[in-house]
Amino acid sequence: MLKELITPQNANVFVGKLGDILYKAVDQPLGMAINWGRMWSLWPVHIETACCSVEFGAASSPRYDVERFGIIEAFGSLRQCDLVVVQGTITRKMAPRLRLVYDQMPEPKYVIAMGACAITGGLYFDSYNVLPGIDGILPVDVYVPGCPPRPETLIQGCMLLQEKIKRMKAR
């Protein structure tokens, strides 16, 4: 019967559905393992947007060394990244570029809003060229407050994101 159902025309559709069925079957037992893998290999895309990148750089320095948590080594190719750390102010000129970067990244992807400017516009609440927070253009997972946040705060934010991924449903 299966042979009759599958014709060369609908073979692709069938394989796609089969993938979904398999995925669902695998999700329950193996979802934890998938999430575990994602948790410890978060690669942030290398996009600096404002002055918080100084503290982002300091977080990679030998004193704070966030790589021991399996996170944060700013990486060149956005096709292989799954995390955007929005490092500060988003201006009207940068906003379309940031969205473009986000859209090009493969699923699943996570966003950390770092600094007061990325959360609400911060000190630049009345500036003509600054967005009042990035919520309008990106779905934010974790907010890291501070102006700029200390590296410890950023590390805590990253660990919160890992916690969140752990409890997420693996897709």
Place this chain on the structure above:
Amino acid sequence: MTDKLIPTKQMPPGLQVDQVDDRIMTLNVGPQHPGSGHMRIIVRIDGDYIVDADPDPGYVHRGEEKMAEARNYILNIPHLERPVIHDSCNILYPYVLGVEDLVGIEVTERAKYIRVITAELNRCIYIQYWLAIYGIFLGHSTMFMWPAGDRELLIDLMEKITGARVTHSYFIPGGVRNDVPANFEDVCLRQVNYFEKRIKEYADVFYDNPILKARTEDTGVLSREDAIRLGTTGSVLRASGVDYDVRVKEPYDVYDDLDVHTNVLKAGDSYARSKIPWLDMIESCNIIRQALEKMPKSGSIRTKLKPNPKGKDEEVYRRVESGRGAAGCHIISKSKPEPYRLKLSVGSFRNLIALPYLLKGEKLGNMPAVYWSLNYWPVEADR
């Protein structure tokens, strides 16, 4: 050398439809690129050689100058240091000096010395960060780790003085915000001596490294005449053999009592431009030691300011030497508590004009080495 300066740009590269050439390719570097930071450089390349470069800044333009017109002289302090948060004392310095001129208050001797010491510490912190990024741009990971680690020592020191890691808001018109902690002199001297010992070791791993020399020597050469014509400043100017440092030429606060040596190199290439900031750090350590010796041991650190001070009806233009060159602040005041117009003339913005001229004729692979050797910080240039 002069024909390098003849302008060839008419249209944004890539839009010249009638001049499309198979050999010329337009390449967008940034704003998402490991070798660009927060700006975009549109380069046109012929094979591996850059024929035209067009910097496109403005990705961090936050309208600081417009915001300053709606805030009074004290409220302006925190947001005016944000353009360069890791050099916040120096970027705030010309503004504070200008406001002191406008309001007409004197600064006590001890406050002047504390300002000079913190400004020099902050210059070291800035240059260390710049050097770390320069190292990673050139693929030299050790040179990221060493300065990024060593600058934390000075950040600790600044944190003890001001209470914040990078955004100090420490200078205010009339002095500094709070006094230095007890036995500051000993701690500072110890840290600075150790720091100087550490940065001298960078010569072995970085500046005498034959691979670095091969990559940076004779790339992006800026002659003395061009450096003056293009109005560059700071390390770019001094690497091209012009002896100009605002600390020496137009001393502010107590720099005329201190013995400041200006580092000048003749070569004008990327190597010289990357070496000048490092020499400046060693000079900063000397200045801090002198200032610690001459600083009055006690006394007032702040002249009290009237709340909401009004400026006189005049203009001031004050300059200081920041980590990236001369930083000027032009304040036009109209007898109001807010400035009528405030203009920051910063080193990064002035050095940016040299980038297209330096990149023409270079190999694409040398672009990060030339670009970051301009001592450029995009956030500051955009303001």
Place this chain on the structure above:
Amino acid sequence: MSTAETTPPPKATPPEKVEASAPSFEKSFIDQITNHFSDDVEVEYIKENRTRVNVKKEKIVDVAKFIKDNTPFDHAESVTGVDFPEDKEIGVIYHLGSYTDPAYSKQVLALATRVPREENPNPGNDSTKLSSLREIFYSVEFHEREIFEMLGVYFEGHPDNRRLLLPEDWADLPPLRKDFTNKGR
């Protein structure tokens, strides 16, 4: 930190309102400029190391060329644009400095001019125009581009009057004009 705040030291006597006369050093180049342009320029000595030359907008290229050729001022440090809505004018101030002559390294010469201002600006197509000094001082290139977008002053003869810092789709007033206000202010 009990010494943190003490009584202010005795205030310096308020400066008297007298026309400051220039010291001999500044007088040399002030005289040089005034002798050559007699009525077209107005040179005032503001304070130590700061001199200001007010010039009409038609004469700015001539004056700048004269300063470049006959005095050691060789580069422009900064260009400031200011809006004066009550005068219906926009001020443009070039700050010139000298690298070549060590004696002049302290001096900053402000070359100031005013251009007419229009109520409904149409940058590039209205009367708010000024001759570019880029051929004389190369370093003003980006500064003039910034003033064009921030205040709408079109620089004639500038090879590259494109937008520099503002977003490409900016369609509002030039933001540094006084009638443009930030939200909430």
